[in-house]
Amino acid sequence: MPLTPSSVRLQSAAVSDTGTHRSVNQDAAFTAPWGGAVADGVGGGPAGDLASAAFVHRLAAGRVGTVDPETLVVSVRAANWDLRAHVERDPSLSGMATTFTGVFVSERDTVLLAHTGDSRAYLLRDGVLTQQTRDDSYVQALVDRGLVREQDAASHPRRNLITASLSGGERDRVVVAEHEARTGDRWVLCSDGLSDYVPHEDIAGAVAHRSAPEAAAGAVALALEAGTRDNVTVVVCDVERGAPESFSAHPDASFYGAAAARFTEGFESA
Known part of the structure; x- marks a missing residue:
């Protein structure tokens, strides 16, 4: 992906915690001046930590530039194919899958939001936090049909059943939406261990009125205090503007959760 000068950059931080009820962290995340994302290995399937970590690394390692929507979709598809390659090498991994929610600086100085599954993206703008993604889940479908109340969704016994994910399949899809990049906006990405x-x-x-590192740590602490029985990961990305050269001063991605534990050598850029 070639570097394209941009006056928009992200000042980001992330925290990922295995939690007290899990032995393995199946969440993976990355942050960079040009993007940030969270992925959550699908529970009940094999090697969820491998799925999320492999996808995040393939998507992020070596990337240093802005994207347009079409390029982002191609990059997601390539990372998804990498999951299929893992399965082809080791058939015991068949069925591994991951959610994915990420924000990326576009070459048009906007923010691209990409999403599949039930990891979420929120936008904090002018002190108001709004959810920007729709959960791809069985319970959300029930809510949409008026069969379950919104306030009851979080406690529904089948809330963890998702209807879309990335598993290396030809029909896997990610929704990409373009958003205004307003200075002072804060994007909050999280796994369902928080939400x-x-x-x-x-x-x-x-997540309000704190630095990005403090906001990420505070949200994760809340989930742990609430007794989350899942891994919990929070990525906080603040939209800033500056000279184009400042965007590329430190382009490399930082990795968290399963992505920090696996593939520390990274993957070559597609």
């Missing part, structure tokens, strides 16, 4: 256990208003309180 399933902490109410919206409490998440809003945790």
Whole structure:
């Protein structure tokens, strides 16, 4: 991906915690001046930590530039194919899959939001936190049909059943939406270890009026205090503007969770 000068950059931080009820962290995340993402290995399937880590590394390692929507879709497809390659090398991994939610600086000085699964993206703008993604889940479908109340969704016994993910399949899809990049905006990405256990208003309180590192750590702490039974990962990306050369001063991605534990050598850029 060639570097394209941009006046928009992201000042980001992330925290990922295995939690007290899990022995393996199946969440993976990355942050960089040009993007940030969280991926959550699908529970119940094999090697969820491998799926999330492999996808995040393939998507992020070596990337240093802005994207347009079409290029982002191609990059996601390439990372998804890498999951299929793992399965082809080791058939015991068949069925491994991951969610994915990420924000990326576009070459048009906007923010691209990419999403599949039930990891979430929130936008904090002018002090108001709004959810920007729709959960690809069985329970969300019930909510959409009026069969389950929104306030009951988080406690529904089948809340972890998702209807879309990335598994290396030809029909896997990611929704990409373009958003205005407004200075002072804060994007908050999280796995369902946070959103399933902490109410919206409490998440809003945790991520407002703090630095990005403090916000990420505070949100994760809330999930742990709430007794989350899952891994929990929070990525906080603040939209800033500056000279184009400052965008490329430190382009490399930082990795968290399963992505920090696996593939520390990274992958070559596609």
